[in-house]
Amino acid sequence: DAKTTQPTSMDCAEGRAANLPCNHSTISGNEYVYWYRQIHSQGPQYIIHGLKNNETNEMASLIITEDRKSSTLILPHATLRDTAVYYCIVRALNQFYFGTGTSLTVIP
Amino acid sequence: NAGVMQNPRHLVRRRGQEARLRCSPMKGHSHVYWYRQLPEEGLKFMVYLQKENIIDESGMPKERFSAEFPKEGPSILRIQQVVRGDSAAYFCASSVTTGAYGYTFGSGTRLTVV
Numbered sequence: 038d039a040k041t042t043q044p045t046s047m048d049c050a051e052g053r054a055a056n057l058p059c060n061h062s063t064i065s066g067n068e069y070v071y072w073y074r075q076i077h078s079q080g081p082q083y084i085i086h087g088l089k090n091n092e093t094n095e096m097a098s099l100i101i102t103e104d105r106k107s108s109t110l111i112l113p114h115a116t117l118r119d120t121a122v123y124y125c126i127v128r129a130l131n132q133f134y135f136g137t138g139t140s141l142t143v144i145p
Numbered sequence: 146n147a148g149v150m151q152n153p154r155h156l157v158r159r160r161g162q163e164a165r166l167r168c169s170p171m172k173g174h175s176h177v178y179w180y181r182q183l184p185e186e187g188l189k190f191m192v193y194l195q196k197e198n199i200i201d202e203s204g205m206p207k208e209r210f211s212a213e214f215p216k217e218g219p220s221i222l223r224i225q226q227v228v229r230g231d232s233a234a235y236f237c238a239s240s241v242t243t244g245a246y247g248y249t250f251g252s253g254t255r256l257t258v259v
Contacts, residue, residue: 071247073247073250078234078253078255079252079253080149080236080238080250080251080252080253081188081236081238081250082250083247083248083249083250086247124187131178131193131200131201132178132190132193132201132203132204133188133190133248134190135180135187135188135189136187137186137187138187
């Protein structure tokens with residue numbers, strides 16, 4: 038099971054891009070990278086996932102390095118409502134392994 | 146299209162009582178997952194069920210905890226003889242299938258054991 042490493046916390050100015058890094062150096066070839074976020078004590082919210090190509094949706098972009106050992110989640114224009122804990126997850130079979138994530142604070 | 150519904154949102158139990166947590170998956174989803182989140186920690190996998198079958202219970206404590214997902218009705222996570230250490234947020238998620246798809250999580254049940 039691949040482990041992920043994320044910074045404990047980050048700040049971002051409102052309106053600027055938030056770039057959240059994640060290391061997953063032991064990822065296997067068929068394992069996807071998922072990003073979820075948890076706002077306050079709510080249930081985790083799906084953001085985006087990818088295998089090896091960069092992905093973009095209405096919420097964010099996911100950039101995965103060519104060797105797949107790291108990725109970056111990009112929130113293009115952070116708002117105050119994006120303040121949350123962001124989890125980078127490498128899926129293993131039937132379950133997600135959530136670490137402690139990155140606590141992102143968007144500053145006015 | 147309602148999301149994953151969990152109830153109750155908050156549950157208070159005295160030590161030694163039983164706690165029953167319910168989860169109704171999204172319409173069309175036949176895979177249910179339970180996770181537990183202790184204060185200031187990430188979510189920890191407990192169990193994965195399909196209709197009437199437990200597929201993976203590697204994260205379930207060996208005693209007092211059980212889960213089911215009957216043919217009709219919601220999935221139930223049952224904790225017998227609760228102790229203070231069981232106080233946590235319990236989240237349920239569902240998916241339409243396995244593979245590369247993500248889960249949809251419910252809002253959780255916050256269990257407090259007094």
